[in-house]
Amino acid sequence: MIIPRIIIGTLIASGLSVGLAISGLAYATANPAPAAALKQTTQDAAPQLDSSTADHTKFEALQADFKSGPEVTKACLSCHTEAAKQIHKTKHWTWEYKNPDTGQVLGKKHVINNFCTAVASNEDHCSACHIGYGWADKKFDFTVQENVDCLVCHDTTGVYKKLPGLAGHPNYETMEWPPKSGRLRPPTDLKKVAQNVGKTSRKTCGACHFRGGGGDAVKHGDLDSSLENPKRYLDVHMDTEGLNFACAKCHVTDAHEVPGSRYGPTASDTSGAQMRGSKEARNPATCQACHGNTPHDSADAKLNDHTHKIACQTCHVPAYARGPRHTKMSWDWSTAGRLDEQGKRIRTRNSVGKVEYDSNKGHFTYDRYVIPEYKWVNGKVKYTLFGDKVDGSSLVKINEFLGGPDDPDSRIWPLRVFRGKQMYDKGLQTLAVLHTTGNDDTAFWKNYDWDKALATGMKAVGAEYSGSMGFVETEMSWPITHMVAPKEDALKCEQCHTKGGRLAGIEGVYVPARDRIVAMDTAGFSLALLALISVLIHGAIRMFVSSRKRG
Amino acid sequence: MQRIYIFKRFERFWHWSQAALITFMMLTGFEIHGTYAWLGFQRAVDYHTTAAWVLITLWIFAIFWHFTTGEWKQYIPTMEKAEAVLRYYVTGIFVNAPHPFRQSTLTKHNPLQRLAYLFVKLVINPLIWLTGLLYLFYSSWANWGLGWLNLEWIALGHVIGAFLMLIFFIAHVYLATVGHTPTSHIKAMVTGWEEVD
Numbered sequence: 001m002i003i004p005r006i007i008i009g010t011l012i013a014s015g016l017s018v019g020l021a022i023s024g025l026a027y028a029t030a031n032p033a034p035a036a037a038l039k040q041t042t043q044d045a046a047p048q049l050d051s052s053t054a055d056h057t058k059f060e061a062l063q064a065d066f067k068s069g070p071e072v073t074k075a076c077l078s079c080h081t082e083a084a085k086q087i088h089k090t091k092h093w094t095w096e097y098k099n100p101d102t103g104q105v106l107g108k109k110h111v112i113n114n115f116c117t118a119v120a121s122n123e124d125h126c127s128a129c130h131i132g133y134g135w136a137d138k139k140f141d142f143t144v145q146e147n148v149d150c151l152v153c154h155d156t157t158g159v160y161k162k163l164p165g166l167a168g169h170p171n172y173e174t175m176e177w178p179p180k181s182g183r184l185r186p187p188t189d190l191k192k193v194a195q196n197v198g199k200t201s202r203k204t205c206g207a208c209h210f211r212g213g214g215g216d217a218v219k220h221g222d223l224d225s226s227l228e229n230p231k232r233y234l235d236v237h238m239d240t241e242g243l244n245f246a247c248a249k250c251h252v253t254d255a256h257e258v259p260g261s262r263y264g265p266t267a268s269d270t271s272g273a274q275m276r277g278s279k280e281a282r283n284p285a286t287c288q289a290c291h292g293n294t295p296h297d298s299a300d301a302k303l304n305d306h307t308h309k310i311a312c313q314t315c316h317v318p319a320y321a322r323g324p325r326h327t328k329m330s331w332d333w334s335t336a337g338r339l340d341e342q343g344k345r346i347r348t349r350n351s352v353g354k355v356e357y358d359s360n361k362g363h364f365t366y367d368r369y370v371i372p373e374y375k376w377v378n379g380k381v382k383y384t385l386f387g388d389k390v391d392g393s394s395l396v397k398i399n400e401f402l403g404g405p406d407d408p409d410s411r412i413w414p415l416r417v418f419r420g421k422q423m424y425d426k427g428l429q430t431l432a433v434l435h436t437t438g439n440d441d442t443a444f445w446k447n448y449d450w451d452k453a454l455a456t457g458m459k460a461v462g463a464e465y466s467g468s469m470g471f472v473e474t475e476m477s478w479p480i481t482h483m484v485a486p487k488e489d490a491l492k493c494e495q496c497h498t499k500g501g502r503l504a505g506i507e508g509v510y511v512p513a514r515d516r517i518v519a520m521d522t523a524g525f526s527l528a529l530l531a532l533i534s535v536l537i538h539g540a541i542r543m544f545v546s547s548r549k550r551g
Numbered sequence: 552m553q554r555i556y557i558f559k560r561f562e563r564f565w566h567w568s569q570a571a572l573i574t575f576m577m578l579t580g581f582e583i584h585g586t587y588a589w590l591g592f593q594r595a596v597d598y599h600t601t602a603a604w605v606l607i608t609l610w611i612f613a614i615f616w617h618f619t620t621g622e623w624k625q626y627i628p629t630m631e632k633a634e635a636v637l638r639y640y641v642t643g644i645f646v647n648a649p650h651p652f653r654q655s656t657l658t659k660h661n662p663l664q665r666l667a668y669l670f671v672k673l674v675i676n677p678l679i680w681l682t683g684l685l686y687l688f689y690s691s692w693a694n695w696g697l698g699w700l701n702l703e704w705i706a707l708g709h710v711i712g713a714f715l716m717l718i719f720f721i722a723h724v725y726l727a728t729v730g731h732t733p734t735s736h737i738k739a740m741v742t743g744w745e746e747v748d
Binding site: 302304305308493494497499513516521524528531532535538541542 | 586640689702707710713714725729
């Protein structure tokens with residue numbers, strides 16, 4: 001809306017014009033309206049009732065001394081009869097997603113990434129983040145209802161914790177944790193946890209999503225434990241003292257299916273803010289689902305002209321890892337396996353105390369307040385999956401978000417690009433599956449033998465390791481969408497509208513102050529300079545002539 | 552030597568406020584174009600836009616004034632004495648030759664001025680306004696059936712207009728100093744009274 005400027009312009013100009021004809025303006029000083037007395041309403045300090053209508057401590061089914069997670073689940077299902085059936089259909093359970101655009105079968109179960117690389121052959125470790133119990137190997141039965149883990153998402157006590165190596169179970173006995181730390185973790189009090197279930201929270205979702213890739217802040221870059229209790233600066237929606245959104249506020253969940261996923265992202269959303277009760281089949285987690293496509297008010301109307309080219313996140317998430325945590329920026333597996341003189345595992349830390357080298361994993365780099373990379377993204381994504389040709393000669397894109405300037409569904413998105421070097425099978429010419437962890441002799445973290453570990457890993461996906469491996473450079477892209485800054489911390493116009501700014505590498509769109517037609521500028525300024533020189537010469541001659549006349 | 556009243560009050564107001572606005576818009580405009588950094592892109596855009604609406608409003612008043620007073624006739628082009636005036640500025644001015652054109656209330660502008668101002672009014676200004684308004688209403692193009700337009704062309708047209716205005720501005724400011732005395736034309740534009748032979 002440009003109207004206010006029109007009004008301002010009209011007022012100024014007509015005011016000046018008319019004012020010229022009228023001499024003497026009388027000023028009437030209007031008395032300010034009497035200040036309305038502020039009514040102070042005092043609220044009775046009534047005891048706060050929990051908004052839930054069920055107190056789970058009173059439920060008979062939950063009075064048992066549970067010995068295992070599945071026992072708790074059985075109790076849950078005695079009331080919530082359909083819950084497990086719902087869970088069984090979700091990505092959180094199947095770790096599988098069929099991309100409708102490409103037909104590729106994605107999901108954690110199938111994708112090889114450039115962090116820990118692959119789940120296959122490492123299930124008992126990775127399934128610490130599976131919402132189930134007992135996924136230790138590929139024999140896991142995905143149809144058993146009591147294998148669903150209700151507690152990991154619905155715990156409110158904070159004591160429930162699934163540990164790597166336990167195939168998705170919490171510890172039922174006293175256990176040293178972290179390993180070799182000397183600290184003992186008591187058995188999980190399942191009764192207490194079961195009696196204190198509630199809605200999901202940033203903390204429960206974050207138990208996995210803040211800690212993917214082997215630790216806090218490692219994987220996403222825009223999700224880490226600083227979002228458990230963020231200030232407004234870190235995330236304007238999750239601000240504990242402000243809106244205090246839980247994840248599910250945007251990821252509005254229906255029948256346990258949580259919408260919003262980078263496997264099938266929504267790059268552009270032109271359908272405006274979503275009405276309550278709307279039956280539209282659309283992703284409720286987009287910015288536009290609440291804010292629409294013209295969210296800026298009339299004072300910033302020009303900003304609305306950007307929404308058909310630029311994702312909201314490009315300006316409103318000016319950097320990722322904006323909290324105190326350092327996120328991992330690269331992972332080089334090629335140096336893994338080096339041991340000290342005693343043949344023991346080496347771990348070195350950098351100046352901020354982050355592990356820089358680990359015999360188990362190789363070299364890492366970290367960063368904080370990271371400026372994203374920008375790319376046209378239309379929501380379609382192509383992965384390099386196991387079996388796709390990788391010959392080691394060129395950089396492998398673990399995933400690639402497609403899109404371009406001429407595609408109306410594309411927007412310029414901020415991406416976190418995670419770079420690394422990882423294992424591939426030279427003979428089979430594919431990314432390799434590494435048997436990383438486990439108690440058997442072939443696990444890489446046991447004996448640091450690439451060939452043995454790869455043979456086991458590849459076998460888990462039905463392939464036979466060729467016996468020849470190498471390391472290939474890879475990169476994986478993650479659209480950035482969390483850690484939404486307050487508007488005063490959003491990108492400033494000048495950060496893109498300049499030469500060499502944030503969008504320096506983006507093609508196919510004219511960005512004022514970044515772009516120009518050089519020939520036009522050269523011609524224009526040359527002609528203006530010529531005009532200036534001409535009048536100066538003309539003036540100089542006039543001055544010379546008139547001074548001679550006077551002399 | 553006599554003094555005649557050439558420029559009316561509104562005309563002077565229009566001229567000087569337009570001069571200020573155009574100068575300001577050239578300064579902010581070339582910043583938006585990326586030629587230099589001064590106010591910062593955002594403020595440059597805000598100010599440029601506000602100044603544009605002020606200038607458009609001023610123009611509406613000016614057009615009204617021109618038609619109601621008949622002053623628009625001052626810009627009807629003529630070639631009569633045009634060559635003589637040109638010759639005066641190329642040579643005559645240096646040998647103190649008399650100006651071939653005599654200013655009067657009915658003919659304020661010499662033939663070259665008429666042509667120059669007409670060019671400003673019929674070519675430079677429309678080009679700038681048309682491309683500038685399209686630039687402002689970028690998001691409405693599709694609704695107006697102009698979805699085939701492309702921002703780069705519009706920006707190019709606007710910048711061509713700006714360069715033409717800059718060149719006009721340089722020549723105009725200089726030629727303001729070529730009266731009886733270097734400041735006599737400028738004084739006339741301030742007071743309305745011009746000294747003529």
